[in-house]
Amino acid sequence: MTKRTSAKYKIDRRMGENIWGRPKSPVNRREYGPGQHGQRRKGKLSDFGIQLRAKQKLKGHYGDLTEKQFRRIFAEAERVRGDTGEILIGLLESRLDAVVYRAKFVATIFAARQFVNHGHILVNGQRVNIPSYRVKEGDVIEVREKSKQIAAVLEATQLAERDVPDYLEVDHNKMTATFTRTPALSDVPYAVVMEPNLVIEFYAQN
Template sequence: MARYTGPVCRLCRRDGMKLFLKGTRCDTAKCAFERRDSPPGMQQTRRGKLTDYAIHLREKQKVKHYYGVLERQFRRYYSEAERLKGNTGDNLLTLLERRLDNVVHRLGFGLSRSAARQLVNHGHITVNGRAVDIPSYQVRPGDVIRVKNKAKSLDRVRQALGEGSGRDIPDYLSVDSEGVPEGIVGRLPSADDVSLPVQTQLIVELCSR
C-alpha cells in the first residue's frame, strides 16, 4: 500500500501544530516545528484568512497525518463510522484509535506511530498469542498485546519504554513492562481518549458533501 515517505516535520508545519510524529525528538530543541513554525514552501509568512473549505480540510488532514492513514483508507473508516450507531465523528476517532499500530504506540512500545507500525509490520507484536503484522488490525476489549519473546523484539521495545518513560497511558489500556512487555485493552476507546484536539463535526461536514 502507498504511504507518505516525505519529511514528517512538514506535516506538523502545514497543520500548524505539533503532531509528535517523531516521538520524543519532538520534545527536544531539534524539533523542526519549534525552530520554524511557518507553513512549508517558499512563502515566509502565513496567508490570509482561510476559506470555510480550507478550515474543514485542514481538520481532516490533521487526523490523517496524526494516525498515518492515506485518503482511501480514511474514506473507508468514515464509511464504517457512518454505519455504526451514535455520533459519526466520535465513531471515526474510535476506529482510528483502535488501530493496532496506534495501540502499540499508546502502550509505549514504539516512540512514534511510524515506529509502532514498523514493529507490527516486522512481526514483533502478538495479539492474544498470535502474531499479527497488520497495522490497521482493530483491537477489541480483552485483547492482550504482547511483544514476542525474542531478543531483537524485546531490545527494541525496552529501549522505547526507557526513552518514553513517564508517558501517560490512556485509561482504556493497562501495561505491564515487567518481564515480557504486554498491554491489555480494557474497553473500547472513546473520542475523549484521543490526545489530538480535533473538531470532528468539521470532518463530518466535509466528508458528507
C-alpha cells in the first residue's frame, strides 16, 4: 500500500481545492480546511504562503511526492536550458506512474504508483516496477497480459471524470499507451490551475 492511499483526500482539504477533479472529493461539499479550526483558516496568504501552496499542490497532485523527491526533480529542471516551469511539468508527466494514471489504466495517481510497484506494467516489453522511471518519447507502456482483466483496471478505463491527454496514444482494448511527446503545461489536463512559476519563486527564496 502507498502511504497516502487512505488519506488522499486530506490533500484536497488542506489545499481547499479538488486537485484531481474527483467526484467524491470532500471539497465538493466543504471548501474549508480539515480539523476543528478549518472553517476559521481563511486568512490572506503571504507571498511565501502562496508560493508554498503552489508547491504543495503540484507535489500533491503527483501522489504527494516527498520533499526530497520533488526537490531533486526541480533541480534537474533547473539544469536544463529553457523555461524551468515547463521543463518541471514535462519531467513530472514523464514519470511512469503519471503516464499510467493519465492513460486511465487506474483510477488515481496513488493506485498508479502501487500498480507499477506490483509489477503490472511493461515498458517496451520489459517489466518496470519503479514508479519514478522516466518514460521517453516513443516508449510503449502496456498493462501486463495477466493483469488486463483486473476489475479495477477495467473500471478505470470507463471513468468519465477525465480524458486521456493528446500526448498519449492509448488503446484500451490492448491496454497500451504510447508516450508521443513531452507535454507543456497547457497540454496537461489538471483539474485546478497549477503555477510552476510560483514553485520556482519558492525555491529561489528558500
